[in-house]
Amino acid sequence: MATTTTRLSKRARREQLLDTAVTVVRTEGADGLTLVTLAEAAGVSRPIVYDHFGTRPGLLLALYRRLDERHRAAIARALQDAAPTADEVARVICAAYFACAIDMPELSAISAALKGNPGMEAVQHELIDGYTDLMAAALLPYSGLTPEALRLRCVGVLGAAETIAAELSRERATADEAVTALTDLILGGIDASSDR
Template sequence: MTAGQPRADAAPEVGGRGVRMPRRERREQLLESALGVFVAQGYHAAAMDDIAERAGVSKPVLYQHFPGKLDLYLALLEVAADDVIANCRDALASTQDNRLRVEAAMGVFYSYVADAAGAFRLVFESDLTSEPAVRAQVDRVTSECADLIAAVIHDDTDLPHAESRLLAVSLVGMAQVSARFWLAEHGDTEGGIDLEVASALVSGLAWRGIRGYPLHD
């Protein structure tokens, strides 16, 4: 068996076949199963049959909770996007020290990528970017995180809005790409770089880059 196609039906199927369940709880169950399948296979390769099977229900029940495949995907994507944006906001608000802000924000991206559920793949590696609604959510993550960072930069320096925003996007890109590569190369093996070490290293790069700009006051 090749390692390129991780099968998605290895879940324990907590709510087994034919079990009556409250609608709210079942909806959560379906979302969880769908996340697993979308993360493992991507949007196009994921079949509604797979999702239903993994959730331990049949396809009609799935369609009783979600009008279609796209709606299901968007529901998951929106949650994943809100999650990282909120964490980024909290990280920036957690301190007034900009150096610590950089470290905290970097840690948010690394933790997000390291999360076992793998929801970050919906945001950073989506295969449905041709769909405008998906594109909007994906772009929203970088855009809103960058806005939060840009506000800090703009407050503390003399840089105009547009320039602050471009620098903020650069920092977000640095965090996002490096975190994904860290996961791919060192995330699973024990011989690689630890998450905290990697996050601190890249935080250092980011802080050295951003700290030198002229202060506002």
């Protein structure tokens, strides 16, 4: 049984465990991440890991949330520096989205590992809502659409972004091609003249 001599606060320990979990998923895939393998990789006792996450799905959900929060934060930071034009805001959203998809491939692996988990559907809806709100708020100044119509189009764009990211990960598109394609979809989607 692995133990550690470093005493961390509960919050710091959780962060350390999640950092270690990302490393495990990167090296061994999501299937290689269990509470036991995490305890061993982090050099802590099993009860510590169980205390933080309870179950393997609890661990995977916590890791999924953390990676998603980082993904969304990267997009929000990129938007702060964007020039105030529809083209630039759309391009920045897309570039940040695909940069995160490339930098955090474990997000897709964890999502796949959680398929069929009842808690995952609720989490995915919550996270999609967060992305949708972020995107719609950034694009609203450049669209004549109602906030509701724009939000629904942003939901569609996020579905397209996920599919294009899959093409990117399969090396069927370059990052530049992915950014251009999604930017064009966003700009076409926020055109108020096409609202019916």
